[in-house]
Amino acid sequence: MRRYFGRKLFTYILTFFIAATIDWLIPRFMPGNPVAGLMARQGGLSPEGAAALAQYYNNLFGLDRPMIDQFVGFWVSLGHGDLGRSVYAHGRPVTEVIMGAVPYTLALLIPAILLSWWAGNSFGALAARRKWLDNTILPLGYILTATPYMWLGLMLAYILGFSLRIFPLSGGYGFNLEPTLSWRFFTDLLAHWMMPFLSLFMVMFGGWAIGMRNMIIYELDSDYSRYLEALGARQGLIRSYAFRNAMLPQITGLALQLGVMIAGSLVTEIVFSYPGLGSLLFNAIKSEDYFLLQGIFLFIIIGTLMANFIVDLVYMVVDPRTRIGMRGGTA
């Protein structure tokens, strides 16, 4: 058990180090200079004084130090939970900027991932049993899973937001409201959340439903199912074994898909001007904000690794073979 976790932990730390290094490196390959861009956007500065301001910014962002210093400094401050200062937010700490956006992204992502996985698997399993469901859910699932998040988002925005005016088109909450713990604010928040949630949920749902449906059919066709059938076991019992076996690849799939899903949610946020990490990322790229980019990606890396770890734990619970394997390992 300890060896299993030790190995896992080592893999995670190594992955984190490599991912964070790439995360640090990539934005710095962008052409241009973030401070020059920031200065050029300001305008109206006297040429005599502008040099001092440029120096201030270079120093503030640590860009006046050699690259290797910046890299080491990145890890040192990361140890203190300091992600540097944001160019886009004119020098405000990155952690502060990110924390303002994180709740929106989590509120979108977690329900979308978990509910779509649950609903997709349930419907997929059901579809494998019912001809009429199979004929309707399957094509729908194929269409949904092949739909880009962004495109579905635009469609939803047009139909539900623009034509039917059921949900507001953009933003986190109404421009006439201030955040308070009131029923009115909560319903408004929910109304703004609905369309970005739906566009994520529906696309993910399609993928899970198809996967589950195919897996169930495969399992029902396997030797153990046929053997049980020959023994005269109830259909319900056979199906429950098939479901449990079919579930395993779906859990692995969830781990594999997490990164893609997070990326999808970022694009969806931009479509709806939803004030989460996606919109922030978009702005960070535009202002060549190394530090905010780093911070956002770091958040994504940590989130993905953590989710993977949880999936590993879940796997241990649902798959007896993992447990037996571990026992064998420790013995």
Next chain:
Amino acid sequence: MQRGRTRVLSLLAVMSIVVSVSACGSSSSSGATASGATVQSYPRAETLYTTGKQWGAPSTWNPLDSGNMAMGVFGLQYEPLYMYDPLKDVYTPWLATGDLAAGWDSAKTTYTIHVRQGVKWSDGSALTANDVAFTIQVAKNPVLSSNLWSTGGVTDATATDASTVVVKFTNPAYQEWAQWLYNSPIVPKAVFEAKNNADILKFTNANGVGTGPYMYKTAAADRMVWVKNDNWWAKAALKLDVKPKYIVDIVNSSNQVALGGLLQGGVDLSNNYFPGVKSIVDGGYGVTTYYNGAPYMLAGNTATLIPNTAKKPLDDPAFRKALATAINTDDIVNKVYGGIVTAANPTGLLPYFSKYIDKTQVSSLGFSFDTAKAKSMLAAAGYVAGSDGMVTNKDGSPIKLTLEVPDGWSDWMQAENSIAASAKLAGINIDPQHPDFNTVVADRNRTDATSAAKFDLQINNDVQVGNTPWTWYDYVFREPLPFGTSENRNYEGYKNDAGWALVQKLDKTPVEDTATMTSIISQLQTMQLTDTPVIPLWYNGVWAQMNNSVWTGWPSDKGNNVLPATWNGYWNMGAVLMLTQITPVPPAK
């Protein structure tokens, strides 16, 4: 077994609901309000919705962070000593009293500011001469990048009594001082004195103490909200009253979103650029603009073609003049902009400065679109067309000039295609490109004083409407050539020592001495029109579309002649008066 599965799934479902609810809950607390804990929503009839200034989350409310402060910090919350109106070329006393020119003594080296009495900060304390003197003093802080105490000529600023500040100069830059008087927010000494160090720009000053008609209400990543200051001094002193109780400035995600808001009535004033303004105005949406017909908008700045004069063949004035002659600006005005802009005067001066333009000089030395003439000018200067009809360098090497504008600036991207097309007819090969903004800047800036910048041609409009034509000439003639990260003048690398001496002389001419100003400007014009260091193309507009469904009485040429803009630097050019002029539309019965 079946039961186990259900348990796992129901656990997942519950988890997701708990997490989403808790995340929603924390998001509501993260955008906490700074003033007022009561349940808050803004009644539509009392709220003005604006958009077009903020392209990112409001992040600082420090009025000394002039380039980054949120919409309205200077103008709505903090105020200048004078208000300058470019439409009338008049300085109006604001936090100061008395005529601007009367502040100078007879030797014109000492300037006395009479601070208006009865002005209160929003915390109830009085505005005094100490605050004004401090605001001048704080400009010494190097990170605020002011030249007031260097080339500006200020040597001392002292409050001699509660309402008087005496400012001493050697060799004063009168034009820049007048600019400082209307373009600098007066800050409370009590708040800023402790912050006056190398980290002054880290002070974000949310919910700060100002003198203006509005106070900070709240801000979030997508909005900036102001609430009316009922104790605004101008109510009694100038009989002015701002009408909207709340101003909600919506952060722009794209011009399309802003257009949707404007047409649906969710936005009252949009300072975004929209193509097809004619169809918006004529479309029955209740949207108006400053002029009811072309050009619809007031001029805000001059979109100028910048040639890199350090590179062949752009180092040749004859080639630059021929290039200027080859560009069909009317095509840009009519086809790209649909008539919402006007062609620029070859001098580049905005229409507000037309009294300084020497028209006979412009007609003899200036340029206007004429393809045939451009061809003959090129031939006369020794640029021979090759077999493909494109002219070559004098050594026979092919000419291929890149023209850069920032990606996403859709109007400029179309304009550069138009420029390339009309230049091609005259035999000049231009390759239009649109890299991202920071790359445009990187290509534009010289790395050091002697090396050439990377670009061939770029379009730039850094000089905004203001009180003095000096800013335009400083932009064109500035020496020594600025370079590096902070480069913000003379991108073309034009060297004209005599011209630069004249620009400095212009800076040191009192603003009321228009005769001397005119004579200096006339000489600068001759140089500029002869050498064509830059090619002024068209006047970019003060984009302003106003919806009349909730608020009406917007600025227009028929009345309420003020600049209708929420951008930085416009509130203090009279735009704040717009808020006193608009009136709510009574609800339909």
